[in-house]
Amino acid sequence: MKDPRKRHFTLAATLLLCGTLAAAQPRDTLRILAIGNGWSAEVCNRDLYGYFAAGGQPVVIGYATRLGSDYARQAELARSGAADFLYGKIVEGHLTETPGVPLDQALGDERWDVVSLQTQSAQAARRESIDPGLGQLVKYVRKRTPRGVRLMYFQTWPYARQSTKHWMAFGHNNVDMYPLLAAVSEEFSRKYKLEVIPIGTTIQNLRSSFSMQGDVAHADHLNRTMGSYAAAATFYEAVTGRDARELTDAYAPYTLENHIRREMAAKCAHYACMNPFGMTNMASGTGAYGSAEAGLPNYDETKVPAYTLPDPLVMNDGTPVNSVEKWEGERRAELLELFRSEIYGRSPARRAGQHYKVVLTDENAIGGMATRQEILIYFDESEEKYIRLVTWVPNGLDHPAPGFLMMNTSGNASINEDESISYPDAQQLKNYEIHGFPRYGQSRHFYPLELILSRGYAFLSFYKSDLDPDFDDGFQNGVHPFIFKEGQDFPEPDQWGGLSAYAWGCSRVMDWLEEAQTRVNPRRISTIGHSRGGKTALWAAAQDTRFAMAISNDSGCAGAALSRRHFGQTVRQIQTTFPQWFCRNFIKYMDNEDALPVDQHELIALIAPRPVYVGSASGDMWADPKGEFLSLVHARPVYELYGIHGMPSDQWPDVRVPVIGDHMGYHVRIGRHAILGYDWVQYLNFADKYL
Ligand code: GCU
Numbered sequence: 001m002k003d004p005r006k007r008h009f010t011l012a013a014t015l016l017l018c019g020t021l022a023a024a025q026p027r028d029t030l031r032i033l034a035i036g037n038g039w040s041a042e043v044c045n046r047d048l049y050g051y052f053a054a055g056g057q058p059v060v061i062g063y064a065t066r067l068g069s070d071y072a073r074q075a076e077l078a079r080s081g082a083a084d085f086l087y088g089k090i091v092e093g094h095l096t097e098t099p100g101v102p103l104d105q106a107l108g109d110e111r112w113d114v115v116s117l118q119t120q121s122a123q124a125a126r127r128e129s130i131d132p133g134l135g136q137l138v139k140y141v142r143k144r145t146p147r148g149v150r151l152m153y154f155q156t157w158p159y160a161r162q163s164t165k166h167w168m169a170f171g172h173n174n175v176d177m178y179p180l181l182a183a184v185s186e187e188f189s190r191k192y193k194l195e196v197i198p199i200g201t202t203i204q205n206l207r208s209s210f211s212m213q214g215d216v217a218h219a220d221h222l223n224r225t226m227g228s229y230a231a232a233a234t235f236y237e238a239v240t241g242r243d244a245r246e247l248t249d250a251y252a253p254y255t256l257e258n259h260i261r262r263e264m265a266a267k268c269a270h271y272a273c274m275n276p277f278g279m280t281n282m283a284s285g286t287g288a289y290g291s292a293e294a295g296l297p298n299y300d301e302t303k304v305p306a307y308t309l310p311d312p313l314v315m316n317d318g319t320p321v322n323s324v325e326k327w328e329g330e331r332r333a334e335l336l337e338l339f340r341s342e343i344y345g346r347s348p349a350r351r352a353g354q355h356y357k358v359v360l361t362d363e364n365a366i367g368g369m370a371t372r373q374e375i376l377i378y379f380d381e382s383e384e385k386y387i388r389l390v391t392w393v394p395n396g397l398d399h400p401a402p403g404f405l406m407m408n409t410s411g412n413a414s415i416n417e418d419e420s421i422s423y424p425d426a427q428q429l430k431n432y433e434i435h436g437f438p439r440y441g442q443s444r445h446f447y448p449l450e451l452i453l454s455r456g457y458a459f460l461s462f463y464k465s466d467l468d469p470d471f472d473d474g475f476q477n478g479v480h481p482f483i484f485k486e487g488q489d490f491p492e493p494d495q496w497g498g499l500s501a502y503a504w505g506c507s508r509v510m511d512w513l514e515e516a517q518t519r520v521n522p523r524r525i526s527t528i529g530h531s532r533g534g535k536t537a538l539w540a541a542a543q544d545t546r547f548a549m550a551i552s553n554d555s556g557c558a559g560a561a562l563s564r565r566h567f568g569q570t571v572r573q574i575q576t577t578f579p580q581w582f583c584r585n586f587i588k589y590m591d592n593e594d595a596l597p598v599d600q601h602e603l604i605a606l607i608a609p610r611p612v613y614v615g616s617a618s619g620d621m622w623a624d625p626k627g628e629f630l631s632l633v634h635a636r637p638v639y640e641l642y643g644i645h646g647m648p649s650d651q652w653p654d655v656r657v658p659v660i661g662d663h664m665g666y667h668v669r670i671g672r673h674a675i676l677g678y679d680w681v682q683y684l685n686f687a688d689k690y691l
Helices: 013-025 040-042 044-056 069-080 103-108 133-144 165-170 174-191 199-208 227-242 259-274 322-343 424-432 449-454 497-517 532-543 571-577 584-588 603-606 625-641 679-690
Strands: 005-008 028-035 057-065 085-091 094-101 115-119 149-152 196-197 355-365 370-378 386-394 400-409 458-463 520-530 549-553 612-617 663-667
Touching: 005 115, 005 612, 013 424, 028 040, 028 103, 028 227, 040 057, 040 149, 044 057, 044 227, 044 458, 057 103, 069 103, 069 133, 085 103, 094 103, 103 133, 133 149, 133 196, 149 174, 149 227, 149 259, 174 196, 174 199, 196 227, 199 227, 199 259, 227 259, 259 571, 322 497, 322 532, 322 584, 322 603, 370 497, 386 400, 386 449, 386 497, 400 497, 400 532, 424 663, 449 458, 449 497, 449 679, 458 497, 458 520, 497 520, 497 532, 520 532, 532 549, 549 679, 571 584, 603 625, 612 679, 625 663
Parallel strands: 028 057, 028 115, 115 149, 149 196, 400 458, 400 520, 520 549, 549 612, 612 663
Antiparallel strands: 005 094, 057 085, 085 094, 355 370, 370 386, 386 458
16 A cells, blocks of 8 residues: 555554453454544544454454545545545554555455445435435445455434534524434435444434534534543444443543533433434433433522632631732732632743734724724734724823723624724634524624713723634634644643633733823723633733723623532533533532632732722623622722721622722612623723722
């Protein structure tokens, strides 16, 4: 064979462990060949190998794939003997790939026990496309493989939203595509007596689970964390008949350390194998977040466990902190370090070559009230990655404007109906995986620009996904790689997740404010944010003291809410649904909050002595309004070091009774999870006093 390229998996840990298992239960080597296109090659990866290895089942895994091909094309290429397949083979954890191989050569290379057949992903949902290709292929393969070979139908999965052109044909909807694909696989696997590898059903099961607010598939590809793991579990169970759920401890790759996610993946795979042509609804609990999978959230104040909060004014070694000098000189750094290494992850410094371009100026925005600009903040010389900052600065001020910096979560265009705001191009939308294109001004009620501007404040905003598209892709896209060393492609346990990337972006905006001559005063900027944006606002201000103030709106778990209260969203739940936000070390604290070396009151404390405001909503129990309030109360001792009194009372106030203390503010608005006019009015009043 020509041009074999060797790639090595790093399976050291797995192999070690499987060595023991394998010794206990020696088994014959299984030889599996997957024929198809890129989708088969994608699944024949280190997770598939690892899963078998963990099960003590020696395997040789091969794939013979032709890009984009369906059954008809594969049958034709087979018949003509075209040297057109990519032949990959994993032996003892080592992958070798050889391009330009005829199919019969791959078939003859080993005594295959199992051969799977996979058609092109869109054709998989079109019954008229399957025959005669599949029939011909079955015949062709049987002729060239040992008697008793098991032929299997490799079920592909329905697309994710930002998929190829084929997606259009299915109404952009995996819920519609799935039954077609399942029915086709059922009909033709029966017709040709093929067993089934029901990966499509596994993926759809996962999509039905409440935890998957994101997706495990992006465009055509499974993500390398849970998607890849779930496919491997399915393949393993379909081929061996052994329950994939039994291996979730034995096979724990570094790409999926969260055991709850492994269990969920294997569970969905198991149900798919039991019921390969129909979904098993995994969201069996009570409502969107209430599924039994992650434990019911607690909304009962009497069930809040007894807890002891770590003391912000005691050093790790037990010595008390009783002066501003000791706080600023020693303890602050210690706390920052703990938040970095255990929760959000470490960020890199700004990159060499950071630079800025003002690409748009409109002096007559919002009916003439403001000048609107768009500024590209390029992270380095390459200009590959950047933030598109949009700013509205009030016209006619006689001083540099104070302002709010707010990361937005639906795109700059969603802020206002002004259609001169740049809209992301098709490629950007694809990268962001925006589900449903935001309309201009779609979220305008979150951003009352007229009100903000009329009070003399500038408003600055950027879209979160300029830093990190907000889904679990195994920390690959966005700015993640900025922290990787040569050859590294996955973060260390203490390296940044999405929230740190967002906060890092806030600091890059501050760089621009400081370095460019603008009409905004960099010394008078408050971070502000709603929900994940609120978490970001606090973390950005905690780290970067150039921000003069911070406002958290409904930031909840990993924002202002105390984790130890176990009320509403928990450390476990948030990482099951949003693993992309945190560093991997945070996994250690799922169902184990007492072991956290910090709690969120210390995040607030890190903002001291600067003013901080926390807003909650009465209908947002998920974010634990009372826990958000208590963080302020328990941060107070640090403010007191500065002679600042903080919250005047420890009593959680009634709804609609804002409590403004010394450098601290708090309110509970009536209503749902959102940032609304009522919230802004309180924030503006507070800013008038302190910013
Ligand atoms: C989810 C998530 C919260 C987060 C929120 C948001 O509800 O569970 O932690 O704050 O999304 O960002 O809107």
